[in-house]
Amino acid sequence: MRLQMHVIAIFVALGISVIGQGKCFAQNERVLYAGTSGRDVLTLQQKLTQIGYYTGPLNASFTIRTYHAVRDFQYAFGLPIDGIVGAQTWAMLDRSTSGQSTTMPIHQQPTAATTSSLSPTPLGNSTFSAQDINLMAHVVYGEARGQPFLGQVAVAAVIINRYHSALFPHSIPAILFQPGAFTSLSNGQAWLGLHQENVKAVMDAIHGFDPTNGALYYWNPSISTSSWIWSQPIMLTIGNHVFAK
Incomplete structure (x- = not known):
């Protein structure tokens, strides 16, 4: 009863x-x-x-x-x-x-x-598929979960900056799945969830909002032990991450 x-x-x-x-x-x-x-x-x-x-x-x-x-x-x-x-x-x-x-x-x-x-200005004539956006949003979820919205946009902006850099592949999947590039893809954290806020962060980055001022790298200083990443000049800190070119 x-x-x-x-x-x-x-x-x-x-x-x-x-x-x-x-x-x-x-x-x-x-x-x-x-x-x-x-x-x-x-x-x-x-x-x-x-x-x-x-x-x-x-x-x-x-x-x-x-x-x-x-x-x-x-x-x-x-x-x-x-x-x-x-x-x-x-x-x-x-x-x-x-x-x-x-x-x-x-x-x-x-x-x-x-x-x-x-709205922020679109970057050139770049177009991203729904699959690209979904992939990036999952990475933002995994990499910046629990961080302020600005921190999520910052992670998305790094992905977009890599897309427009000659140092990286000109393909979102190729950038994201480079070996060791994104911890959340390596350990599966990216696939544990997804929120509308993550998608919005990606869309804002696509349309030119870049709080990192062009950063190509970021890491969590309390976790990362890579000597190479620490050799990059730190530009700024947003949330739990530091950002570098």
Whole structure:
């Protein structure tokens, strides 16, 4: 009897949670972010295209172009600008594309100059696949778990800096899986979890946010015993890591 009451209580709590999420989650629209894919991503792209915020391919893959379109939409409608499509963003998208009366955007659709002031500048014409983003996010999780968000962006920035350096392969998987390059890939810590914050850190680094000022290396000074890594000139410390070129 006590077990039955416990199960009932769980279902009641779940019911309240679902109701509280509002219309969009009643329609099974999940939280979307860079690297996700599927029918709901296609729906997102179609809605953004309908109202003029997205001009890319309708490929059901949450790419960098989709990410920027989401951020522009969020800015225009006064939503938190994080590039993540949760309940609040879904609800505004639904209202904006359903013919219902919708509050006019707080800002007009951003110009290129406005967008560049909101988001870090993309690095050249580099494009990264959803798989690249997912891999980098896992490494950020494994390498900077428990660190401040800035520390996570810093780790992601080192990966991007290596991608643009002639000293490293010009491929995200090749950079990440170089022998001994990232401890979390060697010991499996990278695959123990993944958070939206890790993905956001990667996206910020891709779009030019580099708190390391161009670092190519980092390490935890309380753990690393490599004489070679310690021979690199330390530029700064962020979180538990020191960074060097």
